[in-house]
Amino acid sequence: GENVGLHLPTLSVQEGDNSIINCAYSNSASDYFIWYKQESGKGPQFIIDIRSNMDKRQGQRVTVLLNKTVKHLSLQIAATQPGDSAVYFCAEGGSGNQGGKLIFGQGTELSVKP
Amino acid sequence: GAVVSQHPSRVICKSGTSVKIECRSLDFQATTMFWYRQFPKQSLMLMATSNEGSKATYEQGVEKDKFLINHASLTLSTLTVTSAHPEDSSFYICSARAGSYEQYFGPGTRLTVT
Numbered sequence: 001g002e003n004v005g006l007h008l009p010t011l012s013v014q015e016g017d018n019s020i021i022n023c024a025y026s027n028s029a030s031d032y033f034i035w036y037k038q039e040s041g042k043g044p045q046f047i048i049d050i051r052s053n054m055d056k057r058q059g060q061r062v063t064v065l066l067n068k069t070v071k072h073l074s075l076q077i078a079a080t081q082p083g084d085s086a087v088y089f090c091a092e093g094g095s096g097n098q099g100g101k102l103i104f105g106q107g108t109e110l111s112v113k114p
Numbered sequence: 115g116a117v118v119s120q121h122p123s124r125v126i127c128k129s130g131t132s133v134k135i136e137c138r139s140l141d142f143q144a145t146t147m148f149w150y151r152q153f154p155k156q157s158l159m160l161m162a163t164s165n166e167g168s169k170a171t172y173e174q175g176v177e178k179d180k181f182l183i184n185h186a187s188l189t190l191s192t193l194t195v196t197s198a199h200p201e202d203s204s205f206y207i208c209s210a211r212a213g214s215y216e217q218y219f220g221p222g223t224r225l226t227v228t
Contacts, residue, residue: 041224044207089158102209103160
């Protein structure tokens with residue numbers, strides 16, 4: 001299945017450093033990709049999205065890179081802050097998935113050390 | 115804009131009883147809502163897709179008679195966990211789709227079955 005019960009990988013960074021979180025997606029027909037941030041006990045929050053006709057998109061302190069050749073997505077967070085500590089999920093969707101469903105990756109837990 | 119609420123945020127019920135969780139889109143109409151469950155340290159697992167005025171579409175392995183979904187209006191979907199058991203204890207999250215791809219997530223409902 002798309003979601004396997006694996007333990008979340010973790011990334012620990014120093015406050016002020018840049019963070020890079022990676023994600024491999026599964027469906028080459030997916031044409032819409034989103035990064036979500038989830039804090040403990042809360043629902044996912046939208047961070048940034050990208051369509052398959054782009055390979056890079058920038059937001060405030062965040063950049064998403066898309067490499068369709070190897071089906072890889074990354075989220076870069078500049079000047080990481082303690083408030084960025086959370087679990088980050090990538091999700092894929094679009095015409096390759098019925099009914100606009102999103103398929104979530106396993107997630108990465110980001111821990112920011114002050 | 116694009117706020118989704120869930121009620122209740124936390125619920126404890128006894129084994130064998132049923133519990134209903136509501137998902138509301140507060141400032142937009144959502145023809146499609148999605149229900150996920152999430153176990154600790156794991157990703158979101160899609161349970162079903164709920165379309166207003168029609169039967170929900172369940173993912174493989176999800177029992178439709180156990181997880182009853184009703185989407186009676188463009189702003190409300192409900193998930194009823196029937197005859198709950200301790201293994202149903204989980205974090206249940208809904209999302210509402212506003213456009214072709216964008217999904218906005220609720221804050222989640224923590225269900226504990228004793």
